[in-house]
Amino acid sequence: MKHKRLLIFFSTALTLVIVIYAVTMLYNIKPAAPTFVDTPIVEHKPSIELDSEEPIVIDEEIYENSYTEQQPEEDIIQQVEDRLAQLTLEEKIGQLLIVGIEDRASTVSTDTRRLIAEQGIGNIILFKRNIDSEQQLTTFIHELKKLPSNDIPLWVTIDQEGGKVNRLPEQFPSAAELGELNDTAITQANGDLIGKALADLSIDMNFSPVLDINSNPNNPVIGSRAFGATADSVTTHSTAMLEGLGKHVLTVGKHFPGHGDTTIDSHIELPVIDKSWDELEQLELLPFRTAIANDIDAIMVGHLLVPKLDADYPASLSKTIISYYLRKVLQFDGLIITDDLIMGGITEQYELSEAAVKAIQAGNTMLIIGHKPKQQQLVRQRLIEAVEQGEIDEALIDERVRLVLSMKLNMQAYLQ
Secondary structure, eight states: OHHHHHHHHHHHHHHHHHHHHHHHHHHOOOOOOOOOSOOOOOOSOOOOOOSOSSOOOOOHHHHHHHSOSOOOHHHHHHHHHHHHHHOOHHHHHHHTEEEEOOOOSSSOOHHHHIIIIITOOOEEEEOGGGOSOHHHHHHHHHHHTTOOSSSOOOEEEEOOOBTTBOOSSSOOOOHHHHHHHTOHHHHHHHHHHHHHHHHHTTOOEEOOOBOOOOOOTTOSSSGGGSSOSSHHHHHHHHHHHHHHHTTTSEEEEEEETOOSSOSSOTTTSOOBOOOOHHHHHHTTHHHHHHHHHTTOSEEEEOOOBOTTTOSSSOGGGOHIIIIIIIIIISOOOSEEEESOSSSHHHHTTSOHHHHHHHHHHHTOSBEEEOSOHHHHHHHHHHHHHHHHTTSSOHHHHHHHHHHHHHHHHTGGGTOO
16 A cells, blocks of 8 residues: 555656646746645745846845734734724725836836835736846835835736736746647646746736636637637636646636627727626636636626626626626625726726726725826825715725735735
């Protein structure tokens, strides 16, 4: 029996080595060191080896203070309430916004310092425009993490899908390529490699995986970003991706309730999906149901008009779709995040600041405003005014901030 167990052990180990080698050879991905025993949760500390004569000195205290080992639930609840009580209304709003910045150097710009240290913005999204090299990005994020003045960790987020949506200097395969290989071990290994690369950079959240089904060949925006054209392919491979990715960073499934069967790009204008809830349940919602069952951390809601669910508002601004269907019907209790509000699907229909108010009223936890600093400021100020004027109950803001704080203060509990 002992020899049989050893044989199984080494067979499993050999299989894992082959999988990692296959991913590396096929896509030129830098492999993580394989381990054949249970490993502890990866801490968010930079560990990328850089080709530089001058090593980057990392202030370990910053990272130790940001995320600690999983703590008892009652301790976290008390910490959340203590932090919440200390926040001003402006800082509460700041915790619900994910904003893009213009920086591309290793040092943080004056504008970004003000945004975080003075205006209380609690979350940053990085785009390709912010990334020059691994060395620059490592130093830049390290400096970003020093800036919050309210003792709440700053989240750094990113869209790192692979394929045509690949923000890191290192290229990773697209979802479609992984789906075509149809080997879940390779998909999971790829997720693990992406997750570790992000965690080593101290990036906290990845807007991935794409849960859309590429069921419409005329779709101009999803295409290779999807794992396939069938619910089975997308569900199977997105689950494998989550298993690898979710060990290292927070995961976000997108674009609810499904952007696959559209012929319009929501970056440009508002797509219309002429399906009932029952019809969506037969296809589009299957990967979302599975991801929710597998404890995905967040769902991104798309700018998609679904008239049979809500004839007046796109999904990202719809209380019916978010608070009823996503929260109550699908019983999702994680973060709900809008797609970038500065997209044609919203800005062609609404004034941005008013859309932000509707997004919070609809049930979103967090809003992405990835571009246009002046518009970001207008959104922040309009949300503050909406609370002060009674359009949004501050208790509702507190509820959303509690969820964000609970994840920030005990992030290890959310990593799979």
